[in-house]
Structures are given as structure tokens and as C-alpha cells.
Amino acid sequence: MTLKEALDALSALATTAGIDPAVARAEGESLAATVAGPARGAYVDWCAETGHGTAEDFTTAASRGRRYRVAQTPAMASLASSGSAHAAAYAQALSDVALAGSFLGEENARSIGNAATAAAAQLGGSPGQVAPMTTREHVPGVADHFLQQVMEQSRIVRDKLAALEGTQIVRDPGAGLVETDPIQTAPPPETPAAPEAPKAPKAEEPQEPEKPATSVEELLAELDDLVGLTDVKAEIHRQAAVLRVEGLRAKAGLEGLTITRHLIFNGNPGTGKTTVARLVAGIYRALGLLSKGQLVEVDRSELVAGYLGQTAMKTADIVKSAIGGVLFIDEAYSLAGDQYGQEAIDTLVKEMEDHRGDLVVIVAGYPLPMAVFIGQNPGLESRFRTEINFPDYTDDELVAIFDVMATGAQYDAGEGVQDRLRELLSQVERGPSFGNARYVRNVLEAAIGRHAWRLREVDAPTLEQLRLLLAEDLAPPAEVVEPFTEMEEPVSDVPDVQTESAAEEQS
Structure with a gap:
């Protein structure tokens, strides 16, 4: 399957699942670009398959898609968090895009490794899980030798995909695919139909019920299963307890303080901030504080436009996609220091106020720049009062x-x-960039x-x-x-x- 074919299939499935096909295609293009990054000449093939025209388009897409090697795309996360019956098929379509991306440019083993981890992330497993591989027309070359081995390893994952329709999949970044009790559906007939009896048309078959939402207790257990992060876990547990009690008091008609739910995550790269943010989104949804519980992860490049006036619209569109869930802004301090970033901040503060009942914003980055960033803007300082520090791993x-x-x-x-x-x-070398x-x-x-x-x-x-x-x-x-x-x-x-x-x- 070529990248164009994989992207077309993803767009078609997105329409069926109720996702904007243009959004799905953009996510797929970024996923393929980040997978193909190590391959020489990949941008040429990528441009030919996607219709984009420059190496800069490829570089921008690869940078935007780098997070999809460790976490689900926003569209996939939305389907997974809502228990959509289309989630399994959409994850498979994304894994097909990842595999197609590994064939761009001169084939090499690193692209295959990237495809494996990226596809695993979309399937809800841990980074590094082997991706489901499909067959393709033979192309002579050394890459085919190791590709065949990867395809052999993928059989287990394909079996798991086949079981997704009847099995609840718990996303645990620390433990890969975890299978829980099968969802109870209508029992099959006690005896098989007579050979001459035709099967009922698929259109008349009962729809598979949506999977139940994950409970607070299950999400906190996932949090506790993560390696390290002792203080982070304790703070998230405390936040969940406080918000739960406040919710109960509100239902009972008692007055209470307005608790700011927005958070600051301070820490160096790779310390689990995005993983914890995703769990926070689920916890808030389970507590009834958010309607959907999806995580939308962005950085400056996705908020700021090239001209004044366009940034406000671009930021507002991003916020709109995050309503009902958590907007996670990585390296948020990069918004400070120029008029474009200030326009994004001003828009963000307004949108946070307009949607304060169904939107949570988490800003993340290095500790010192984040402190300066928050302190520079009164609108941010009044809304972000809870800081959680993520230490480096031992x-x-x-x-x-x-x-x-x-x-x-x-x-x-x-x-x-x-x-x-x-x-x-x-x-x-250990340091802020480690x-x-x-x-x-x-x-x-x-x-x-x-x-x-x-x-x-x-x-x-x-x-x-x-x-x-x-x-x-x-x-x-x-x-x-x-x-x-x-x-x-x-x-x-x-x-x-x-x-x-x-x-x-x-x-």
C-alpha cells in the first residue's frame, strides 16, 4: 500500500467515524513524515504522495508528528476516549500510514523502527510495540530482509487487533496493550443456523455497544503503574480527591471555592509530562469535569501564524478542537517575547474564560523559563496556580x-x-536537553x-x-x-x- 492509498483510506474511515477528513489526513501526513525522517530522499517521495511541494513542508510535518511516535493523534485519542466502535479500525488505518511512511526514500532499518513505535502508540500500546505489518509487492533490496522479520513479529499484534471488537483495551504507557474483560454483547445463537439458511444482512445486525468509559480508579491505577514519578502521582491523587469532593458539594447545593483546574508541568524532556496529561484528561472526564476527555497536544508552531491577526484565528481553532478535553501546550514559554506569541496568549486567555466549564489547559516546559513565562502575564498567573514538578529519571x-x-x-x-x-x-551528557x-x-x-x-x-x-x-x-x-x-x-x-x-x- 502506498502512502497516498493509506491516506485515502484513513480519510474515508475518518468520515465514517465522524472526524473531519482534512484533520485526519493532516495527522496522517505528519505521522508518515516523522516515520520517514531518517531516510535519505524521503521528502521527495512524501511530497509526491501527499501533493505538498517543498522540503520545508516535510520538515514541518515531521516536527509536528514527532509526538505521534509516543502518543495517539488527537483524532485517535478522541475515538479511544469516547469508546467509539470505529477506534480499532482507525488505529489500524494509522498503523498502515506509519508502515507506508517507512517505505519513503531509501529504505533503512531506523524507519522500520520508527514505524513500529508510532503504530504501537496509535494502537494504545507502549512506545516500541511492534506495529501490524501488511504485505506489499516485493521490492528487491536489503531492507526486505529485515522487513520480513518485522512482519513475522507483527502476527501477535494482528491477533490483538482482531480481538479489539470484543475486548476493552486499557491504554497504559507503561505496560503495553492490556486486555480486560470482554464487553458483554448479545450472546450468539445456541445452535448454528441450518446450512441452507442465508445469513442475515449486515445492515440488520445489531450495532456493537460502545465501550464503557474508564473509571477514576482505573485511571489512577494506570498512573500508579508508571515508573518513578512518586511526587507527581501523589499530587495528581490529591487533585483528583479535591475535585471529586468539590463536585459532590456542588451537587449537594453547598457553596465552594472555584478551584482552578489548569496546571503547570515543569520538567525536562521525556519525564512523562504528556503521559500524565493524557491520564489527567481521562480523570477529569471520569469526574464529570470534562465532556470528552481528549488530549490535544500542541506547541508554538501550531498556535502562531505568519501574520498578525491570523494567530488569533489559528489559536481559536486549536482551542475549539480541545473543548471537552485538555489542551496541552509543550514548551509554552516559547510564546513569550514577541507580538505573535502575545497574540496567541491573549487569545488563549479569552478562550479559557469563555470555555472555563469544559476546557482544561496544561502548559509545560523547563522549570525556570516556565516560571518567567507565567509571571509575565497576569491573565496566566491568575489561572495557573498549581505547579507539578517532573524530576529526571534515575x-x-x-x-x-x-x-x-x-x-x-x-x-x-x-x-x-x-x-x-x-x-x-x-x-x-545529562542536562536540560537530555x-x-x-x-x-x-x-x-x-x-x-x-x-x-x-x-x-x-x-x-x-x-x-x-x-x-x-x-x-x-x-x-x-x-x-x-x-x-x-x-x-x-x-x-x-x-x-x-x-x-x-x-x-x-x-
């Missing part, structure tokens, strides 16, 4: 996160893998590609070989972005991998 926690990601991807960490990861962590869990995810993505490359000449690998990651598969820090530059194979036989943008590592 080495032990990062190793645990790697194990969770690898397990969710149906991989086994072989002997020496943890020691190798600790060695890598000891070598990488990616924390994002760095570990990059290591895993590179390891998935190296593992596939290592098995490229094994005609019939065993299940153990398909699952086993070795210490040699883990690249040193300098090779996480370009993992195939120092191999024993001739350079002419090795796919080139371009360096991903700094935004990928800094986000």
Missing part, C-alpha cells in the same frame, strides 16, 4: 522503562542488555533496527531469535540517531540514515 528507572518498552514490543532483553544500557547512560525516557526510546528504536539487520540473512529465524535483543544491538549515544554507520558490511550496501531534527530529541 538510571534504574530508565532501565526499567526500557524493559517495559521492550516487553510491550514482544522483545526479550538478553544477557548483558541492561549492563549495556547502563554503560550508555553513563556516557551520555531526553530521559525519550532517549531510552531512541535506543530501543535503533536496537529494533539493528536486531532486524542482524537477522537479515537468517531464512527461518526461531521465535527466540525473533524476540531476543542482544547487547550488541544497543547503539552508543552518538549512534542513536545514525545507528548504521559503523558496520562490517560494505558502506554501499548499508542504507544511509539522515540525522533527525533537534526537535525530535528536545521535545
Whole structure:
């Protein structure tokens, strides 16, 4: 399936699911771009498949889509949070887009690793989970060797997809796909129909009931299952308890203080801010404070336009898509300092007031710039009174996160893998730009590609070989972005991998 075909299928399904097909297509284009980022010449193929004309369009889309490698797109999140019967099919369509993106440009293992993690995120699993792969027309080349191995590994995920229609899927960023009790539907007939009796038309079959919303207790349990973040968990529990009691008091007709629900998340990249924001959206919905509970994640580029006057409309449109849920603004401090950002802030403050009953805004970024950002604007300072600090992960926690990601991807960490990861962590420079869990995810993505490359000449690998990651598969820090530059194979036989943008590592 080509990218154009995958995008057309996604748009058609979006219409059926009640999603604006233009929004769905834009999300799909960004997803494909971020998957294809490491491949040389990918932007040429991407432009040809999408109808866009410049490398800048590709770069912008890839930057916007980088979050889709670890989290569901807003449209997918909306379907999942509402328990839509179309959620499973839409997740499959997004995974097809991710796979199609991995074929853009010169094929290479890193793009396959990106496709795997991105598709897993759309399916609601942990970053790194193997994506469902479909067959395609054979194209000679080294990439086909490791692609066949990835396709073998995908069978388990396809089985899970097949079971989605009757199984509730709990999104746990720390544990992959978690299957709970099947949803009770109308029982099948006690005896099969007679052979000569025709099947009832599909149009007359009863519609599958929507899945029940996740409860506060279940969402808090998901929060507690995350690695580390002890103080963050305690604060979210406290917020949930306070808001629950305030809701009960309001129902009882008692007067109460107006509690500001908007939050500030302070922390370095990869410390779990987006994951926790997604759980907060679900918790607020379960408490009855939000009508939908979706998470819309944006940064400055998605709020600010190129001309004064356009920013207000652009910001208002973003807020409109977040009504009923949480608007998560990453690196919010970047809005300060110029008239365009100020226009976005002024619009945001107005929209927050107009929709204060069904909108929560979470702003996130580095601690010091966020303090300056909030303090500069009285409208923000009065609305954001609760700060939650996300500490950097320890080495032990990062190793645990790697194990969770690898397990969710149906991989086994072989002997020496943890020691190798600790060695890598000891070598990488720690600072505000260190990616924390994002760095570990990059290591895993590179390891998935190296593992596939290592098995490229094994005609019939065993299940153990398909699952086993070795210490040699883990690249040193300098090779996480370009993992195939120092191999024993001739350079002419090795796919080139371009360096991903700094935004990928800094986000």
C-alpha cells in the first residue's frame, strides 16, 4: 500500500467515524513524515504522495508528528476516549500510514523502527510495540530482509487487533496493550443456523455497544503503574480527591471555592509530562469535569501564524478542537517575547474564560523559563496556580522503562542488555536537553533496527531469535540517531540514515 492509498483510506474511515477528513489526513501526513525522517530522499517521495511541494513542508510535518511516535493523534485519542466502535479500525488505518511512511526514500532499518513505535502508540500500546505489518509487492533490496522479520513479529499484534471488537483495551504507557474483560454483547445463537439458511444482512445486525468509559480508579491505577514519578502521582491523587469532593458539594447545593483546574508541568524532556496529561484528561472526564476527555497536544508552531491577526484565528481553532478535553501546550514559554506569541496568549486567555466549564489547559516546559513565562502575564498567573514538578529519571528507572518498552514490543532483553544500557547512560551528557525516557526510546528504536539487520540473512529465524535483543544491538549515544554507520558490511550496501531534527530529541 502506498502512502497516498493509506491516506485515502484513513480519510474515508475518518468520515465514517465522524472526524473531519482534512484533520485526519493532516495527522496522517505528519505521522508518515516523522516515520520517514531518517531516510535519505524521503521528502521527495512524501511530497509526491501527499501533493505538498517543498522540503520545508516535510520538515514541518515531521516536527509536528514527532509526538505521534509516543502518543495517539488527537483524532485517535478522541475515538479511544469516547469508546467509539470505529477506534480499532482507525488505529489500524494509522498503523498502515506509519508502515507506508517507512517505505519513503531509501529504505533503512531506523524507519522500520520508527514505524513500529508510532503504530504501537496509535494502537494504545507502549512506545516500541511492534506495529501490524501488511504485505506489499516485493521490492528487491536489503531492507526486505529485515522487513520480513518485522512482519513475522507483527502476527501477535494482528491477533490483538482482531480481538479489539470484543475486548476493552486499557491504554497504559507503561505496560503495553492490556486486555480486560470482554464487553458483554448479545450472546450468539445456541445452535448454528441450518446450512441452507442465508445469513442475515449486515445492515440488520445489531450495532456493537460502545465501550464503557474508564473509571477514576482505573485511571489512577494506570498512573500508579508508571515508573518513578512518586511526587507527581501523589499530587495528581490529591487533585483528583479535591475535585471529586468539590463536585459532590456542588451537587449537594453547598457553596465552594472555584478551584482552578489548569496546571503547570515543569520538567525536562521525556519525564512523562504528556503521559500524565493524557491520564489527567481521562480523570477529569471520569469526574464529570470534562465532556470528552481528549488530549490535544500542541506547541508554538501550531498556535502562531505568519501574520498578525491570523494567530488569533489559528489559536481559536486549536482551542475549539480541545473543548471537552485538555489542551496541552509543550514548551509554552516559547510564546513569550514577541507580538505573535502575545497574540496567541491573549487569545488563549479569552478562550479559557469563555470555555472555563469544559476546557482544561496544561502548559509545560523547563522549570525556570516556565516560571518567567507565567509571571509575565497576569491573565496566566491568575489561572495557573498549581505547579507539578517532573524530576529526571534515575538510571534504574530508565532501565526499567526500557524493559517495559521492550516487553510491550514482544522483545526479550538478553544477557548483558541492561549492563549495556547502563554503560550508555553513563556516557551520555545529562542536562536540560537530555531526553530521559525519550532517549531510552531512541535506543530501543535503533536496537529494533539493528536486531532486524542482524537477522537479515537468517531464512527461518526461531521465535527466540525473533524476540531476543542482544547487547550488541544497543547503539552508543552518538549512534542513536545514525545507528548504521559503523558496520562490517560494505558502506554501499548499508542504507544511509539522515540525522533527525533537534526537535525530535528536545521535545
